[in-house]
Amino acid sequence: MDERCTTCRVCESKELEEIYYLGNMAFTGIFPKASEKVQEGPLALIRCGKCGLVQGGHHFDPNVLYGPTYGYRSGLNKSMINHLEKKMAYLRKYFPDRWVRGSVVDIGSSDGTFLNLWGGERVGFDPQANRFSKYYDDGIMRVPHFFTLAEFDILGVSKAKIVTTIAMFYDLRSPVNFVEDIRGIMDKDGIWHTEQSYLPLMIKNTAYDTICHEHLSYYGINDILNMAKMTGMIVVNIQFNDINGGSFATTLCRDDHPNPPYQLSKSLIETLAFFEREYLENAETWTAFRQRIAKHRSQMLDFFQMCRKKEKLVLGLGASTKGNVVLQYCGVSVNDLPGITDVNEDKWNKYTPGTHIPIISEEVGRGNKPDYFLVLPWHFRDNIIEREKEFLSNGGSLVFPLPKFEIFKGAQL
Numbered sequence: 001m002d003e004r005c006t007t008c009r010v011c012e013s014k015e016l017e018e019i020y021y022l023g024n025m026a027f028t029g030i031f032p033k034a035s036e037k038v039q040e041g042p043l044a045l046i047r048c049g050k051c052g053l054v055q056g057g058h059h060f061d062p063n064v065l066y067g068p069t070y071g072y073r074s075g076l077n078k079s080m081i082n083h084l085e086k087k088m089a090y091l092r093k094y095f096p097d098r099w100v101r102g103s104v105v106d107i108g109s110s111d112g113t114f115l116n117l118w119g120g121e122r123v124g125f126d127p128q129a130n131r132f133s134k135y136y137d138d139g140i141m142r143v144p145h146f147f148t149l150a151e152f153d154i155l156g157v158s159k160a161k162i163v164t165t166i167a168m169f170y171d172l173r174s175p176v177n178f179v180e181d182i183r184g185i186m187d188k189d190g191i192w193h194t195e196q197s198y199l200p201l202m203i204k205n206t207a208y209d210t211i212c213h214e215h216l217s218y219y220g221i222n223d224i225l226n227m228a229k230m231t232g233m234i235v236v237n238i239q240f241n242d243i244n245g246g247s248f249a250t251t252l253c254r255d256d257h258p259n260p261p262y263q264l265s266k267s268l269i270e271t272l273a274f275f276e277r278e279y280l281e282n283a284e285t286w287t288a289f290r291q292r293i294a295k296h297r298s299q300m301l302d303f304f305q306m307c308r309k310k311e312k313l314v315l316g317l318g319a320s321t322k323g324n325v326v327l328q329y330c331g332v333s334v335n336d337l338p339g340i341t342d343v344n345e346d347k348w349n350k351y352t353p354g355t356h357i358p359i360i361s362e363e364v365g366r367g368n369k370p371d372y373f374l375v376l377p378w379h380f381r382d383n384i385i386e387r388e389k390e391f392l393s394n395g396g397s398l399v400f401p402l403p404k405f406e407i408f409k410g411a412q413l
Contacts, residue, residue: 022211103120107163160190170216207379210245210325340365
């Protein structure tokens with residue numbers, strides 16, 4: 001069951017206004033078998049009139065969202081692996097001795113790809129940890145539960161020198177309590193590194209597929225600064241990247257850190273926050289975003305109409321949570337897209353939620369000789385173009401639905 005959000009998830013204000021409604025959709029992160037029905041829930045964005053947080057308009061049961069058919073694994077995508085390797089190198093460069101003298105804790109550790117890069121005492125919290133246990137290195141303590149301070153305390157491990165939350169902090173119903181718990185597991189000179197979708201880049205890139213049932217908050221710099229102030233934390237660095245359609249990574253330490261390791265000056269952080277606030281409080285920002293989303297749906301429908309008329313075969317590439325948002329919002333059916341290929345064999349012979357499109361192996365998909373691949377994980381564009389050179393050279397085309405609808409042909413290589 002869904003529950004309407006009546007108070008802000010950060011400041012608890014009741015001054016909430018709806019700014020966008022995407023529609024009622026089947027839970028986008030669940031990949032059912034043929035006979036299984038997927039729960040539905042509304043996808044809406046609301047904004048707090050007091051602190052400015054943009055957030056989902058409803059709460060959903062996390063035990064349903066992250067059940068046995070939840071589909072994400074970090075280690076399946078080369079671009080994500082490279083990104084995590086760079087992140088580890090960053091943390092070791094600026095904090096070279098921390099990972100040796102205390103524990104490294106990754107919350108939302110997925111299949112252990114990030115923790116496997118480290119040595120020493122390592123702890124991974126993820127409700128899917130046991131399901132993916134074979135991918136974790138020996139010596140990593142796996143906790144197959146949602147993170148809390150109480151869960152950490154019973155483990156008997158060292159206080160954390162490094163805590164990471166990568167693409168999960170926006171999934172929380174009570175983020176302030178979560179940050180308080182993170183502070184509680186940190187050593188006094190430890191750091192917390194968090195990365196998630198960056199709201200202004202989500203808007204700029206028309207990345208409405210970021211709006212899904214799992215994502216309960218849509219953060220900017222100001223939101224992180226607000227929560228840091230509320231919980232006794234200090235922001236010491238901010239980085240931006242194009243992962244997942246545009247993300248930002250923030251490094252924080254406790255406010256009683258003996259020597260806060262600033263990489264950006266406090267004044268620069270405050271300046272970035274000022275311009276971000278100006279952008280997000282401008283009504284035209286949201287009007288243009290809504291108009292681009294509507295235009296994108298028209299472009300998708302026109303494309304499939306053209307393919308039906310010319311009897312062209314389109315298959316999907318990459319069955320993903322975000323892709324399920326696009327497919328449901330645009331009303332794509334199995335008549336438009338008879339199958340979606342995926343490298344994850346756990347998804348084969350399952351279906352997309354709501355649209356009920358079968359998921360098949362890449363071998364089976366290529367054997368059908370499609371004219372087009374609709375690339376649902378479009379944010380890995382460069383890696384996918386490189387990987388699909390042979391398909392493109394043989395006359396196939398890649399369709400990238402976002403950030404702008406694009407048909408990429410072999411002649412563009």
